[in-house]
Amino acid sequence: xxxxxxxxxxxxxxxxxxxxxxxxxxxxxxxxxxxxxxxxxxxxxxxxxxxxxxxxxxxxxxxxxxxxxxxxxxxxxxxxxxxxxxxxxxxxxxxxxxxxxxxxxxxxxxxxxxxxxxxxxxxxxxxxxxxxxxxxxxxxxxxxxxxxxxxxxxxx
Numbered sequence: 208x209x210x211x212x213x214x215x216x217x218x219x220x221x222x223x224x225x226x227x228x229x230x231x232x233x234x235x236x237x238x239x240x241x242x243x244x245x246x247x248x249x250x251x252x253x254x255x256x257x258x259x260x261x262x263x264x265x266x267x268x269x270x271x272x273x274x275x276x277x278x279x280x281x282x283x284x285x286x287x288x289x290x291x292x293x294x295x296x297x298x299x300x301x302x303x304x305x306x307x308x309x310x311x312x313x314x315x316x317x318x319x320x321x322x323x324x325x326x327x328x329x330x331x332x333x334x335x336x337x338x339x340x341x342x343x344x345x346x347x348x349x350x351x352x353x354x355x356x357x358x359x360x361x362x363x
Contacts, residue, residue: 211277225250229333237272250283
């Protein structure tokens with residue numbers, strides 16, 4: 208599956224106005240067989256790609272759907288200097304974007320996606336209700352005008 212991700216253009220944190228897809232959102236999207244809404248630039252972080260590659264090997268039924276999904280859509284990969292399992296690196300990266308963000312998100316690996324969204328002025332699509340859908344976090348993110356949605360139909 209790595210070869211499918213390798214075909215997508217790699218960009219840095221200077222790219223703006225993306226729709227960032229969280230790993231859990233992808234699996235929900237595939238499970239419900241929804242499609243992406245045209246007119247948006249969809250992206251994964253390289254951090255999420257690593258996660259999809261690790262998890263994807265364990266989910267045989269989902270693996271076929273994921274391959275089909277990747278083949279039929281175009282995405283950007285936002286390169287991040289963070290790798291799965293490196294907790295200290297995750298915290299360091301998030302703090303380099305916003306030193307207060309980890310006070311509002313308990314899990315640094317979840318905060319990586321939000322940090323990328325802040326830096327790239329992007330929308331986030333996720334199903335992570337525990338860490339990314341709190342009133343406290345929503346209030347904090349207002350200063351960035353950052354939108355976090357759990358349904359694809361909500362993006363405009």
